[in-house]
Amino acid sequence: MSTTHLPLDEYVVVDLSAGIAGAYCTKVLADGGAEVVKIEPPEGDPLRGWSASGASVEPGSDGALFTHLACSKRSVVVDPDSEADLETLNGVLARADAVVWSRESRFAGRRGFGPDAIRSAHPHLVVTAITPFGLEGPWSDRAATEFTLQAWSGGIVGLGRGAPDRAPVHVGGRIGEWFAGAYAAAGTLTALRRRADSAQGDLIDLSMLETQIQGLTYHPVTFLELRDRPFRSERSVFVPGVSQASDGMVAVGVATAQQWFDLCVLVGHPEWIDRDNPLAITETAAKVAPEIYEWIRARTVDEVCEQATAFRIPNSPVANGANVTGMPHHDDRGSFIKNPSKGFSQPGHPYRMSAFALPQPDNAPTLGEHTDAYRAQVAQADDRSTVEGRARGGASALPFEGVRVLDMTAFWAGPSCTHVLAMLGAEVIHLESTSRPDGTRMIAGVPMTDELWWEKSPIFSGLNTNKKSVTINIQTEQGQELLRELVKTCDVLVENYTPRVLDQIGMDYDSVRELRPDIIMVRMPGFGLDGPWRDKAAFAYVIEDAAGLTWLTGHPDQNPVEPYSIGDPNAGVHALLGLLIALEHRRKTGKGTLVEASMIDAALNVTAEQVVEHSAYGNLLTRDGNRGPTAAPQNLYQAAGLDEFGRDDRWVAIAVETDEQWLSLRSALGSPEWAMDPALLTAQGRRQQHDLIDEHLAQWCRGLDDDDIVDRLWSVDVPVGKVMQPHRQAELPQLQSRGFFAQVEHSVNGTASHSTLPLTFSAGPGEFTVRAAPLLGEHNVEILSGLGLSESDIERLEHEKIIGQTLSF
Numbered sequence: 025m026s027t028t029h030l031p032l033d034e035y036v037v038v039d040l041s042a043g044i045a046g047a048y049c050t051k052v053l054a055d056g057g058a059e060v061v062k063i064e065p066p067e068g069d070p071l072r073g074w075s076a077s078g079a080s081v082e083p084g085s086d087g088a089l090f091t092h093l094a095c096s097k098r099s100v101v102v103d104p105d106s107e108a109d110l111e112t113l114n115g116v117l118a119r120a121d122a123v124v125w126s127r128e129s130r131f132a133g134r135r136g137f138g139p140d141a142i143r144s145a146h147p148h149l150v151v152t153a154i155t156p157f158g159l160e161g162p163w164s165d166r167a168a169t170e171f172t173l174q175a176w177s178g179g180i181v182g183l184g185r186g187a188p189d190r191a192p193v194h195v196g197g198r199i200g201e202w203f204a205g206a207y208a209a210a211g212t213l214t215a216l217r218r219r220a221d222s223a224q225g226d227l228i229d230l231s232m233l234e235t236q237i238q239g240l241t242y243h244p245v246t247f248l249e250l251r252d253r254p255f256r257s258e259r260s261v262f263v264p265g266v267s268q269a270s271d272g273m274v275a276v277g278v279a280t281a282q283q284w285f286d287l288c289v290l291v292g293h294p295e296w297i298d299r300d301n302p303l304a305i306t307e308t309a310a311k312v313a314p315e316i317y318e319w320i321r322a323r324t325v326d327e328v329c330e331q332a333t334a335f336r337i338p339n340s341p342v343a344n345g346a347n348v349t350g351m352p353h354h355d356d357r358g359s360f361i362k363n364p365s366k367g368f369s370q371p372g373h374p375y376r377m378s379a380f381a382l383p384q385p386d387n388a389p390t391l392g393e394h395t396d397a398y399r400a401q402v403a404q405a406d407d408r409s410t411v412e413g414r415a416r417g418g419a420s421a422l423p424f425e426g427v428r429v430l431d432m433t434a435f436w437a438g439p440s441c442t443h444v445l446a447m448l449g450a451e452v453i454h455l456e457s458t459s460r461p462d463g464t465r466m467i468a469g470v471p472m473t474d475e476l477w478w479e480k481s482p483i484f485s486g487l488n489t490n491k492k493s494v495t496i497n498i499q500t501e502q503g504q505e506l507l508r509e510l511v512k513t514c515d516v517l518v519e520n521y522t523p524r525v526l527d528q529i530g531m532d533y534d535s536v537r538e539l540r541p542d543i544i545m546v547r548m549p550g551f552g553l554d555g556p557w558r559d560k561a562a563f564a565y566v567i568e569d570a571a572g573l574t575w576l577t578g579h580p581d582q583n584p585v586e587p588y589s590i591g592d593p594n595a596g597v598h599a600l601l602g603l604l605i606a607l608e609h610r611r612k613t614g615k616g617t618l619v620e621a622s623m624i625d626a627a628l629n630v631t632a633e634q635v636v637e638h639s640a641y642g643n644l645l646t647r648d649g650n651r652g653p654t655a656a657p658q659n660l661y662q663a664a665g666l667d668e669f670g671r672d673d674r675w676v677a678i679a680v681e682t683d684e685q686w687l688s689l690r691s692a693l694g695s696p697e698w699a700m701d702p703a704l705l706t707a708q709g710r711r712q713q714h715d716l717i718d719e720h721l722a723q724w725c726r727g728l729d730d731d732d733i734v735d736r737l738w739s740v741d742v743p744v745g746k747v748m749q750p751h752r753q754a755e756l757p758q759l760q761s762r763g764f765f766a767q768v769e770h771s772v773n774g775t776a777s778h779s780t781l782p783l784t785f786s787a788g789p790g791e792f793t794v795r796a797a798p799l800l801g802e803h804n805v806e807i808l809s810g811l812g813l814s815e816s817d818i819e820r821l822e823h824e825k826i827i828g829q830t831l832s833f
Contacts, residue, residue, distance in 0.1 A: 029057075029612060029613075030056065030057025030380070030382070030383060031056055031057055031380070031605045031606070031608035031609040031612065032053060032056035032057040032058040032213075032605065032608060033057040033058070033059075034121075035053070035057075035058040035059065035121045035122060035216060036058070036059045036061065036119060036120040036121050036122075037050055037053050037054075037058050037059065037060045037061070037120065037121065037122045037123070037124065037212075038060075038061050038063060038116060038117055038120045038122070038123045038124070039060055039061065039062045039063060039097070039123075039124050040063050040123055040124065040125045040126075040129050040131050040132070040137070041124050041125060041126035041128070041129055041154060042069060042070060042071075042126055042128035042129045042130075043070075043071070043126060043128050043201060044071075044093070044198060044201035044202060044205060045126065045154045045201045045202070045204040045205040045208060045232065046124050046125075046126045046129075046154055046205065046208070047069075047071060047090075047093040047094070047205070048093060048201075048202055048205030048206065048209075048630075049124050049152070049154070049205040049206070049208040049209040049212065050062070050097065050124050050209075051093050051094075051095065051097075051205075052205070052206065052209040052601055053122075053209060053212065053213075054095065054096040054097050054385075055095075055096065055373060055382055055383070055385065056382065056605045056608075057382075057383065059098070060096070060097040060098065061097070061098045061100055061116060061120070061394070061398065062094060062097045062098060062099050062100070062389065063100055063102050063113060063116070063131065064099055064100070064101055064102070064391060064392070065101070065102070065103065065104055065130045065131075066101055066103055068391045069090065069094075071087060071089060071090040071093065072086045072087060072090045072391065073086075073087055074087045074089055074090065075087050075088070075089070075637065075641065075643075076089070076633055076637055076645055076653040077637045077641060077643035077644075077645055077653075078643075078653075079637070079640070079641040079643055086365075086388065086390075088363075088366065088368055088636045088637065088639075088640035088641065089632075089633055089636055089637075090388065091363055091365050091366055091388045092363060092368075092370045092388075092632060092636050093388075094388035094389060095363070095364065095365075095385030095386060095387070095388050096383070096385050096386040096387075097388065097389055098389055098393070098394040098398070099389035099390065099391055099392055099393050099394055099395070100116065100392065100394055100395045100398045101391065101392035101395045102131070104130050104131050104133075104134050110134065110136070110137075112398070112399055112402050113131070113137075114136075114145065114146075115401075115402030115403075115405060116398055116401075116402060117142065117145070117146050117149065118146060118402075118405065119401065119402075119405060120146075120149060121148075121149065121150065121216065121219075122149060122150040122151070122152065122212050122215075122216060123142055123149055123150070123151045123152065124152045124154070124208065124212065125139050125142070125151060125152065125153045125154070126153070126154045126155065127155055139151050139153040139159060139227055139229075140159075140227070143225060143227050143786070146225070147224070147225050148219075148223065148224070148225045149225040150212055150215040150216055150219060150225050150226045150228065151225065151226070151227045151228065152208050152211055152212045152215075152228040152230065153227065153228065153229055153230065154204060154205075154208050154230050154232065155229075155230070155231065155232065156168035156169075156173055156231070156232050156233060157231055157232075157233050157758050158229050158230070158231035158233075158234070158758070158762055158784075159229045160229070160761070160762065161757075161758045161761035161762050162757050162758060162761055163757070163758035164758075166738055167685070167738065167741045167742060167743040167744075168232075168233075168743050168745070169654070169655060169658075169679040169681055169743045170198050170199075170200040170201050170232070171194055171650070171652055171655065171658055171677055171679045171743075171745075172677045172678070172679055172743045172744055172745035173200055173232055173233050173236050173745065174194045174195065174200060174236055174240065174677070174745075175194075175660075175675075175676070175677035175745030175746060175747045175748065176233055176745040176746065176748055176756065177233055177236035177237045177240055177241060177748070177750070177753070178237070178240070178241050178244060178748045178749060178750025178751070178752070178753055179194075179195065179200075179236050179237070179239070179240025179241055179589070179750070180192045180193070180194045180195075180660070180675075180677070180747050181259070181747060181748070181749055181750060182195075182240055182241060182587070182588065182589055182750065183241075183242060183255075183256055183588045183589055184256040184257075184258060184259050184260050184588075185259060185577075185585055185586075185587065185588060186259045186260075186261065186578070186585055187259060187260070187261050187582075188258060188259045188260065188673075190579060190582075191649070191650065191660045191662070191675065192259060192660060192675060192747060193577060193578055193579060193585065193649060193650060194577075194650055194660075194677075195240060195573070195576075195577050195587045195589070195590060196573075196575075196576030196577045196578075196647050196648075196652075197572070197573065197576040197577075197630075197631060197633065197634070197645075198633075198652070198653075198654070199239075199573065199587075199590055199630060200232060200235070200236045200239070200240075201232075202629075202630035203235055203236070203239045203590065203593075203594055203597070203630065204230065204232045204235045204236075206594070206597045206598060206601065206630070207230060207235045207238075207597055207782060207783065208228070208230050208783075209601055210444070210597055210600050210601055210604060211228040211230060211783045211785075212228065213601070213604040213605070213608070214423045214424075214448065214604065214785075215228055215423070215785060215787070217423055217424075217604065217607060217608070217611075218421070218423040218787065220611065221421070222787075224787060225787075226785050226786055226787040227785075227786035228783050228784070228785055228786075229783060229784045229786075230782060230783040231762065231764075231782050231783070233758065233759075233782075234759070234762075234764055234779075234781075234782030234783075235782040237750075237753055237764075237779065237782070238440075238593055238779065238782050239589065239590050239593045239594065240587070240589045240590060241589065241750040241753070242255060242436070242483060242589065243255075243482055243483050243485075243486030243487070243778075243779065244749075244750035244751040244753065245750075245751055245752075245753050245754045245765060245776075245777050245779070246482040246483075246485055246486045246776050246777060246778055246779075247469065247482035247483065247751065248751040249482075249776035249777055250469075250480070250482045250485070250773050250774070250776045251469040251470070251482060253469070254749065254750075254751045255469075255482075255750075255751065257669055257749075258669075260306075261585065262277070262278070262565075262585075262586065262588070263278070263309040263310060263313045263316065264276040264277075264278070264287075264313070264316050264317065264320065265277070265583070265585065265586060266342055266569070266574060266583045266584050266585065266586065267316075267317050267320040267321070267328075267583070268317070268320070268321055268583065269320050269321065269323055269324055269325045269327075269328050270321060270322065270323060270324050271324045271325055272324075272325045272341065272342070272347075273325070273341070273342035273583065273584070274320065274325045274328045274329060274339065274340070274341055274342060275339060275340050275341075275342055275565070275566065275569035275574065275586065276320070276328065276332050276337060276338070276339045277337070277338040277339065277563055277565050277566055277586075278305075278309070278337070278338075279338065279563050279565075281299075281305060283336075283337050283338070284297075284305045284309070285297050285299070286335040286336065286337055287316075287332075287335070287337055289335070290331060290332065290335050290337065291315070291316055291319040292319070293312070293315070296308055296312055325341050329341065333560060333561075336561055337561070338560075338561040338562070338563045338565070338566045339560075339561075339566065340560075340566045340569040340570040341569070341570065342569050342574055342575055342584065343569065343570050343571055343572045343574075343575060344572055344575040344634060344638075344644060344645075344646075345572065345575075345634030345635050345636075345637055345638035345639075345643075345644050345645055346638050346644050348570075348571070348572055348628070348631075348634070348635060349369050349635060349639070351570070352556055353551060353552075353555045353556050353557040353570075353624075354624075354628070356554075356555045356556055357552055357554065357555045358372065359371065359372055359624075359625060359628055360372060360628075360635065361384065361385075363385075363636075363640075364384070364385055364386060364387050365387045365388050366640065368636060368639040368640035369635050369636070369639040370632055370635060370636055370639075371625070371628040371629045371632050371635065372625070373625070374598045374601070374602070374621065374625045374626045374628075374629040375598065375599070375601065375602030375605075375619055375620060375621040375622075375625065375626075376619075376620040376625075377602075377605075377606065377609075377617045377618065377619060377620075378533065378617050378618035378620075379606075379609060379615055379616070379617035379618075380609060380617065382605075421449065422448050422449025422788070422789065423448045423449060423785075424445050424448045424449040424450035425449035425450070426449075427445070427449075427450040427451070427515050427516060428450070428451045428453070428513060428514045428515050428516070429442055429445055429446075429450050429451065429452045429453065429514065429515065429516040429517075429518060430453055430455060430510060430511060430514040430516070430517045430518070431452050431453060431454045431455060431491065431518055432455045432517065432518065432519035432520075432521065433454075433462075433518055433519060433520045433548070434456075434462040434463050434464070434520065434521075435462070435463045435464055435520075435592065436464070436483075436487065436564065436592035436593060436596070437520055437548060437564070437591075437592040437593070437595040437596050437599075437623060438518060438519070438520035438548050438596065438599070439454075439462070439464070439487040439488055439596070440487060440592065440593045440596030440597070441518060441546070441548070441595075441596040441597070441599040441600045441603070442454070442491070442518050443487055443488065443489070443490075443491075443596075444596075444597075444600055444781065445516075445600075446488075446489070446490035446491045447489070447490055447780065447781055447792055447794070448781075450516075451492070452490065452491040452492065453491070453492045453493075453494055453510070453514075453803070453807060454488055454491045454492065454493050454494070454798065455494055455495075455496060455498075455507075455510075456493065456494075456495050456800065456801075457495050457496060457497045457498065457499075457503075458495050458497070458800070458801070458825065458827075458828040458829075458830060458831055458832045459497060459831075459832050459833060461478060461800060461831060462484060462488075464481055464483040464484040464487060465478045465479075465481045465484045465800070466478075466481070467481050467482075467483045467484070468480045468481040468482075469481070469482065476772055478800060478831050479770075479772040479773070479799055479800065480772060480773055482773075482776070484797055485768075485770060485773060485776070485778065485796070485797040486778055486779065486797075487797075488797035488798065489768060489778055489794050489795060489796060489797050490793075490794060490795050491797065491798055492798055492802070492803040492806070492807065493798035493799060493800055493801055493802045493803055493804075494510070494801065494803055494804055494807045494808070494827075495800060495801035495804060495827050495828055495829070496510075496826065496827055497825065497826050497827070498529055499529075500826055502821070502824070502826050503826050504529055504530070504531075506808070506811070506821075506826070506827075507529075507531065508531075508539055509811045509812075510807070510811060511531075511536055511539045511540055511543070512539050512540050513540075513810070513811070514540065514543065515542075515543065515544065516543070516544045516545075516546065516603065517536060517543060517544070517545045517546070518545075518546040518548070518599065518603070519545075519546070519547055519548065520547075520548035520549070522549065522550070522559060522561075522562075523547075523549045523553050523558055523559065524559060526547075533545050533547070533618040537616065540616070541615075541616065542610060542614060542615060542616040543616045544603060544606045544607065544610060544616045544617060544619065545616070545617075545618050545619065546599055546602060546603050546606075546619040546621055547618065547619070547620050547621070548595060548599050548621050548622065548623065549562070549620070549622050549623070550562015550566070550567060550622065550623045550624065551570075551622060551623070551624050552620065552622040552624065552625065553620055553622075557570075557624075562623055562624075563591075564588065564589065564590070564591030564592040564595075564623075565586040565587070565588050565591060566591075567591035567592075567595070567623045567624055567627050568586050568587050568588070568590065568591040568627065569586060570624055570627070571591075571624060571627030571628050571630075571631050572627075572628075572631040572634045572635075573586075573587055573590060573591065573627060573630075573631055574586045574587065575634070575646070575647065576631075576634070576645060576646070576647045577647055578647045578649075579647070579649045580646065580647055580648055580649060584647055591623060591627055592623075594623075594626050594627060594630055595621070595622075595623035595626045595627070597626075598621055598625075598626035598629070599619070599621035599626070602619040602621040603619055603621075605619075606619050633645065650677070651714065652679070654679075654681055655679035655680055655681045655743075656680060656707055656710040656711040656714055656717075657678065657679075657680055657710060657714055657717045657718060657721060658677075658678070658679040658680070659677075659678065659718055659721070660675045660676070660677055660747060661675065661676055661678060661718075661721050661722050661724075661725035661726075661733075662674065662675055662722065662725060662726055663675060663676050663725050663726070663728060663729060663730040663733060664726060664727055664728055664729055665729055665730070667749070668749065674730050674746075674747070675730070675746075675747035676725055676730050676733045676734065676744060676745065676746055676747065677744065677745040677746075677747060678721065678725075678737065678742065678743070678744050679743045679744075680710070680742065680743070681743065683705060683706065683707070685741065685742050685743065686704065686705070686710065687705075688737075688740040688741055688742050689737065689740070689742045690704075691740060692736050692737055692739075692740050692742065693720075693724055696720070698716070698720055699717075699720070701713075704717070730746045730747075731746070734746055753765075754777050762784070763780070763791060763792075764779060764780055764782075765777040765778065765779055765780070766778055766780050766791075766792060766794040768794050768795070768796050769796060770796040770797065771796070771799065772799070773796075778794055780792040780794060799829065800828075800829050800830070800831070801827060801828055801829035802829070804818065804822075804827050804829070805818055808821075808827070
């Protein structure tokens with residue numbers, strides 16, 4: 025493994041953001057070799073003084089999270105109130121290639137430094153704007169936090185997370201900010217890829233509401249419109265889920281009927297199995313849950329995991345900031361490294377390359393460490409008009425036009441990666457077989473006796489628009505030969521089988537590279553290509569358990585609950601990031617690479633704050649229901665009225681992040697006596713009296729309709745959100761205004777709303793062209809004839825069941 029360059033080393037990226045999303049976006053770019061210039065006001069980025077656990081950060085020192093996120097970056101101090109400093113900033117922008125911008129930055133309010141103004145002054149730049157709702161639309165200026173966005177997205181209700189007799193629970197750890205940052209990095213790299221040809225910049229408008237919809241919900245609008253019912257309508261605790269073993273917490277998951285049958289045998293109760301009525305599994309599991317939990321309590325975490333793995337039942341220890349670095353698998357793979365500045369533990373890269381090594385992170389900069397150097401560069405630079413002469417052409421082609429992708433993925437994680445490529449112009453060939461179709465085809469919501477039932481899955485439809493379908497039985501010799509011929513025609517191969525599947529048929533990376541020397545092969549194993557958990561079943565919730573996402577989700581007096589969502593799409597966007605970096609490497613060198621983008625490494629990166637806080641300060645972050653570290657008060661409060669199912673179950677999310685927002689909330693409440701306590705004027709005081717505030721806010725909200733609460737609080741700029749049922753997303757006027765949902769006509773299903781992408785590009789497309797997800801094997805003739813097969817060859821292959829268009833279990 026050697027290289028004389030880093031894939032992104034020709035790019036200069038200016039960071040004009042504040043908060044985790046922008047910082048993580050630019051960290052991804054810095055880790056790929058980009059020169060990232062962090063522009064800070066004289067007092068420094070707010071993250072420099074931040075600790076989620078409340079650890080004291082000494083003046084002149086930096087908080088551990090900032091030190092992690094700022095590795096390898098430069099710091100330039102610019103006074104936003106100084107015209108001379110702002111001119112220096114313009115000079116830095118003139119030499120840059122991309123800017124990452126958020127509204128929370130002190131520079132965002134300065135004239136000439138909004139996204140449109142920056143693009144107008146510097147048309148060569150790729151400007152990525154990260155905002156709660158997007159730059160346009162009726163909600164574009166509304167107050168929001170990551171927590172209230174989870175409410176609006178439907179992600180708090182999500183996939184039925186939590187017990188029905190308690191308030192719903194949000195996904196902890198500010199996951200929406202990390203996920204938005206990963207998506208922003210993908211958007212930035214996509215635009216830079218197109219700019220390499222056109223030399224024209226771009227304005228990327230990323231909506232955090234839309235990224236949360238993509239990351240926390242499972243195409244619920246499409247499901248509602250195609251099946252005329254919600255995907256899920258009730259909250260429940262999955263059994264076994266997270267349980268207490270004799271020496272710690274362990275998670276055991278049952279996602280299929282077969283896994284439930286195996287669990288029954290494992291715990292010594294095969295009589296619980298009712299193969300004639302698989303729909304009774306949930307009812308049976310709830311009834312016998314105490315006996316299952318008793319079986320788990322009598323064993324250690326390792327014993328439960330070992331026995332469950334033997335039965336191929338998904339399982340994992342429940343990770344947190346204290347124990348995750350010591351888990352044997354993470355230790356064996358070297359998943360954590362030492363921070364170069366302060367020596368605490370932090371996650372390593374979320375992907376690994378065979379052709380080159382991504383650099384180990386360098387020290388985080390001290391405040392203003394590079395100010396003089398950049399001022400000198402600006403003073404010596406040529407006139408900006410010469411530099412900006414690079415913006416010479418138009419960007420008409422879609423970013424991935426001309427790229428052929430072989431998509432050997434299934435379920436949610438892999439298809440969510442390739443879906444972005446398909447939406448932005450790549451030819452994506454989704455490979456299945458008639459005996460082993462994509463598992464999401466099974467989530468059809470119709471009886472398997474229906475004609476063409478496998479074509480009726482709203483989930484498959486949502487994840488696979490704009491793709492083509494080819495069916496090849498790769499368990500046969502003829503099928504493997506066809507696969508090899510197809511690989512020769514592809515630029516990229518993406519797969520998320522368990523590692524042994526491709527190894528067994530001789531399609532590991534070395535073999536694939538012999539067929540196509542410059543191919544980029546993205547492998548998305550759950551736990552990586554090596555290590556003791558290599559072959560462990562890796563559903564999204566298991567990844568969430570093993571990385572710490574589960575630990576921070578739930579009420580503090582109960583076991584944590586699995587998000588049951590973000591583990592898959594988070595893996596998808598990080599695999600996309602690895603692919604985009606690999607494409608830059610190939611553009612420079614003409615060479616391909618293997619990208620190992622394991623689901624667990626992606627998840628460990630977005631749970632970094634837990635490890636950082638514990639290893640730097642010895643503080644264990646824990647779940648706290650719907651409270652959070654950045655806002656006080658922050659919680660869900662029950663509103664008046666019944667929901668659409670006739671239940672007394674309507675909720676609003678309220679989060680107060682600033683003292684000014686507290687004054688506004690107090691005014692909206694009518695300035696009651698209890699709220700006039702001077703101690704509540706500070707965040708610390710409000711946090712100390714959170715129980716009291718919750719009691720009064722709960723009483724106030726209980727007498728009002730949720731729409732009334734939203735109107736009253738948004739009118740005074742207090743972050744608030746309705747806890748939406750996810751299948752009602754399409755009713756939000758902001759999403760309607762931005763055209764987030766497209767009407768897609770399918771030959772079997774009819775027409776339904778499908779989500780597009782959570783970001784728009786000023787260089788195009790203006791609107792996403794969305795083609796229906798393919799029928800099984802729909803493009804067999806087109807693709808195989810392109811490999812030189814005759815009509816009779818294709819007929820023979822179908823007769824021998826090597827290919828086909830009808831399921832054949």
